[in-house]
Structure formats: structure tokens, C-alpha cells
Amino acid sequence: MNTLSLSASKHSKSFLNLLKPHTSKTQSSIFLLSHHLSTDPDPEAEPNPKPNQSPKDDDLLITQVVELLQPNEKDWNFDQLHHLLFSNSAAPSPRSLFHITRRLGASSKALKFFEYVSENVASAPDSTASLSSSFQAILELAKREPTSQNKLYDLYKMAKEQNIPLNISAAALLVRSLGMVGMVDEALIVFNDLDPGLKNTHLRNAAIDVMLKSGCVDDALKVLDEMFDPKAEGRVDQVTGDIVLSNLLKRERPGRSFSEEDIVGLVLKFGEHGVYPDSMKLTKLITALCRNRKTNKAWDVLHDVMRLGGDVKAASCNALLTCLTRGNDFKRMNELMVKMKEMDIHPDVVTFGIVINSLCKSRRIDEALELFEKISGGREKSDGVSTEPDVVIYNTLIDGLCKVGRQEEGLRLMEKMRLQNGCAPNTVTYNCLIDGFNKVGDIERGCELFHQMKEKGITPSVITLNTMVDCLCKHGRLNSAIDFLNEMQRDGVQGNAVTYTTLITSFCNVNNISMAMELFEQMLRDGGSTDAIVYYSLISGLSQAGRMDDASSVVSKLKEACFSLDLVSYNVLINGFCKKNKLDKVYEMVQEMESAGVKPDSITYNTLISYFCKAGELTTGRRILSKMINEGLVPTAVTFGALIHAYCLNGNTDKAMKIFREMGSKSKVPPNTVIYNILIDTLCKKNEVELAISLIDNMKDKGVRPNTATFNALFKGLKENNLLEKAFEFMDQMIEHACNPDYITMEILTEWLSAVGETEKLRRFVQGYEVAASTA
């Protein structure tokens, strides 16, 4: 037991000065009112009366003393006070001292009273508990006062100097309050100073909360570990679980990172102690796991919590279902649905929404409609699978129908939803249908629906805008798209990064680079949303157009905006610089990729190999190929194509043919049309037409489709050798393969066939092509 040092007044004087006296009648009465209204759940908040004193006696004493202490401190009647409190041999009860102190309203006044008591209570047995209670009350008062931060800790230091032990409520109050105002170190000092025997669950929970909120993860885990000890004073309870989980699941949390797996470990440990995450936290955990592609972990934790006896609700299952949907894992989706039924967890409208969505996304629209009928028809009411479908489910189905070209059915479903209460079509419904009709080229219906939605008072969104802009662009109506954007902006729908991406890409595609750049500038000027994609599309457009300086300046802007290039963008840029023969820039890009940690892929390597092959630097090309293989990448048909092309240009046809033959046998990368074309073209030019023809036969055997370029290359060779009959043969084959002759085909054949008086054959060929085209 502590002995009280009662020469405290010289210490406490200075503390008194720290406490701004601001007691007034109104404040006290407000405080009293709030005190009576407060429902403190803490069972220890109010000290018990002493066994030999009834609460009734206590109450009388409290009232009398509080009455007596109404005037200012300097006017207190100490004789009467002494009489009331100390005429009895026993010290006043902790409960009475607590209430008296607290009802003094201001901490300065309360502290004065406390000093008086501590100086006078010395001889009474068991006075420590009473003083602790009084001190607790001072803390409670100080906590409510402005600028309480330092006051609280100063009070604590005072108590420590005077050897007044904290009671559990006072300790919890200090830890929580100090933690709340960011005085974490101080809060932890209070906690660590405490006798371990005093640290109950409530207090440990408060400390863990402070530790986790301030980033002291390991300190918190240490305390938690003690609480898992079955012999421990303060064992974990539901509140511990809530505090630990909610803190660790926060997205932005100070302190060292703590993996989801580790959180799962804690959940299981809590589970063994009969503490389960509530539905919201379990759902949050599963969502977090799913976000980081840890589907198996998510699956396990949900099932473990079920197994351990936790109360799992549909929401948590829905989170996992969403995750399984992404991987098209129908098997486990079904398994989970079965488990839900087994555990009597009723699927809700979201559950069905997820399943219907996943069916739609995998184009199993009829199964989705079947499920929709099943749940809305009430056929299985007894089965607990009856729900009113909501707007989301209707929209999902309408979108699903539109995506497989069944717009008309989508439209009918919209009419059906109008008949159901609370299911009126909304912006999303119209967006899906507008996109559906636009994507099949029915702009008229798209526009009609757009006007219809406005008539019906359903406001178009930026997605509506983008859907329409995309449609206009795809049909080459770029200026209409710009007009539409301006019109919508006037009506208050601002374009976003998606809008600009669509427009910029489209203008680049028609080689209107200046308009693309202007749109980009406009977007930056307007200060609306941007993202990396819009930068990527402009960089790509500029690179394709050979405008590498402009592309580089967009790259700089991208970096200024704190985005970074991705693999494809690097490939685009490397390709652009290769085409411009800027080898130094190519190396710069490759180096930058490496330092940015973006691993080159086979396209990067193919681009470089092609570049060197074309530049006649076959050795360098082969060296890069070796590096590619060393990096574990597999050469593709494009890789071999580049090499074959290089040897063909070299005049080394044999080597080219050797690689070609090895492709099918050794490398298991079957040659494709382009490779055949290169070889056929080369062989024909070298007058090895027979060999070229044999390659065409070889194509047929291997099931590689010839295209227009194949026949063009061949016709050139046949023409050189005047192999007319062969030409007729392949003209028929071209029609059979539905290969459209292009201007090159026509140039070769027109010149040749007119010269040899076979214009009739040419006429029939063109006719045959037209027939083939019309039946196609």
C-alpha cells in the first residue's frame, strides 16, 4: 500500500496555477445536468460506498459538503467542512469524495478541495482509495475543460509525486484522453507505470487503441499477446477485437505495415477465444484480401469464422462472391452459395445481383434471366430465395442483353421495370441501352433514347456523354462529337479524362494531331480530372505520327502530374524512336525502364530486334535475342519474322528458310501468314517461284490462311515468269479464300492480263470477287 506524502501543498500550488479558474454558477449547473444525463457504461466509474455507510448517508453528506463549498475557495468554512468530513473516525467513503469533488464543477476548485482532504485524511485508515476517487473526479473535470491536454498529464505527475495511486477509471481516462490529443508517449507512460495487476481488459483495450492509432503496432501486439494468456488479469473481449480489427483495417494507418494475412491470423486467434469480427469488419477484411488478389485467404477466413462459430452475414459472403466473380470461379461460387444455405445465411438482393452480373459478364445471359425469373417470380418463396429485384439487377440484365446484341429485349426489360414499384429506370439504365444501340451502329435509336431520357427528367451523366461521344467518333463524326461535348458542358455535364481520351485517340487516328494536342491542352487548362490513360493515348498517337519531340514533352507533363509510364507506353516510345533512328533516345528509354522497375516484355525485345535487323545489324539483333531468351522470354513469331526478314534482305535466303523450318520443329512457334508472305515475296523476287508455290501448299497443309499480300507477292513472281495458268489458278483460290484484291492486285493483274489479251478473265475475277463479297 502506498503511504501518502501529505506535504503536498507546495507541489500542488504550482499545479493550481496551471488550472485556469473559470468556475461559474452556470457552468456548474450545466455540468451537473450533463452529469445526470450521462450514462457511463463503465461499471467502475462510480466508486462503491463503504460497507459501513449506506448510500443514503453518503448522499446526505455529499449534498451538505457541496452546499458548503458553493462559495469561492477563499470563503470556504473549513471548520464546518472538517466537522462534516472528519468528525467520524473513518475517512469519507471513496464514493462520497468522488461525487463531492466532481460536483465542484471546476478542476481548480476540485483540486483545492482535494488538497484540503489529503492534508486532513492522513490518519484515517483506507484513505488511499478515497483520495484516488477524488483524484479521478478532478481528472474528469479537467478533461472537460478547454486546454485540458497538459493539465491532465500535470495532474498525473502530481499524483505520482504524492504517491496517490490511480484507480482503474482514472487510469483509463488518462490513457484515453492523452491518446486522443496525441500525447501518446504520456499515455503510454501512464499505462506502463500501472501495477500489472490493475490492468484490466477495459484499460488494456484503451491502451491498445491509443497504440494502434499512433502507429505503435508492436507495442499493441505485445499487450494483446498478454491478453490472450488464459491466466491473464485482463483477457480479450469483444471490444478488444473491435479495436484491433478496426484499427488494423484502416486504409491510412500510421506505423509499420501489417499484412492482411497477419490480420487473418489475429482473427483466428480471437476466434479461439470466442471473439468474432462483426459482419462489417469481416466484410472489410475480405474485401481487402480480394483487392490484393488473395482470394484463397479470403475464402479461408470466411469459412474459418463460420467454423469457429462467428455470426456470418450475407454481406461478408457477398464480398467473397464478388471476388470469385472476377476469376470466373463458378465452382467456388456455387460451393459458397451451398454453404450459405447450409449455414442458414439468406442471400440478399446484392447476392443475386452479384450472381446475375457474373453470368452476364460471361455472356451467359439466358441463365441470368432464368435466375432473375426464379427470384422475382416467387416460385421458390419457401426456399428463401425470393427477393424483389432492384434497379441494379434490372440494369445489369439490360446491359448484359445489350452486350450480346439483344438491345430490343433490353428495351422491353426497361418497360417491365417501369411496372415495378421503386424500380424506375435511371441514368444507368439509359446509358446501357444508348451504348447498346450505338455499338451496333444504330445511332438513331441511341439519340432517340438520349432525348427520351431528358424528356423523362432523367439527367444524363458524364457516362452518357462519353457513350455518345464514343459513338460519334467511331462513326467518323468527330466534329459532331466536339459539338456534343460543348452542348453538354453548357448543360452542366463536364467532360472528364475518359471524354478526352476518346476524342484524342480519334483525332490521332485521322492524323489530326494538332486537334488532339489542343484537346489535351484544353483538358489541362480546365483543371478537370486527368489520369494516366489520357496521357498514354496522346503519347501513342504522337509516336505513331513520328512526332517524338511532342511525345517527349507529353511524357514530361505526365511525370509532372505524378503519373508514370507503363510497359506499353515505353514500348510505344521505343518504337517511335526506332522509327526515327534516334538510337540514343532508344537506349535512354530502355535504361529508364530498368530504373523504373518496368520489365521489358517480348514486344520490347521484338521492337529492338526488328530495328537492328532492319538496320542490317544482324549480329546486334541476335545478341538481343540471346538476352531476351536469358531473361526467360520466349521468342514469338514476330521475333523470328524479324530475323527471317533480315536474312531475306541480306540475300541469305537459305538461312531465312532454315529459321523458318526450325520454327515449326524446334521452337514450336508455327510460322504465320506474315512470315510466309516475307518468304514468298523474297523467293518470287529471286525467281524461285516453284519454291514460293510450294510454300503456299505448305500454308494450306498447316492451316495458315493466305491474305491479299500473299497473293500479291505470288502474282508478281508469276508475272515475271509469265506463268499465266498458275495465275488463273490462284485467282480462283483468292476468291475461295475471300481475299479482297487491293489496288496492288489490280495493278499487277490489269497490266499483265491486258497485255496478254486475257481481259475477260480479269472481268470474271472482279465479278467473282464481288459475288464473294456480297455473300460474305
Next chain:
DNA sequence: GTAGGGTTAG
């Protein structure tokens, strides 16, 4: 639940 992008061989 709905909208946008970019790459390599002839």
C-alpha cells in the same frame, strides 16, 4: 449496374 487507351515482323 454504365463510358475511354497504347505496342512488335511484311
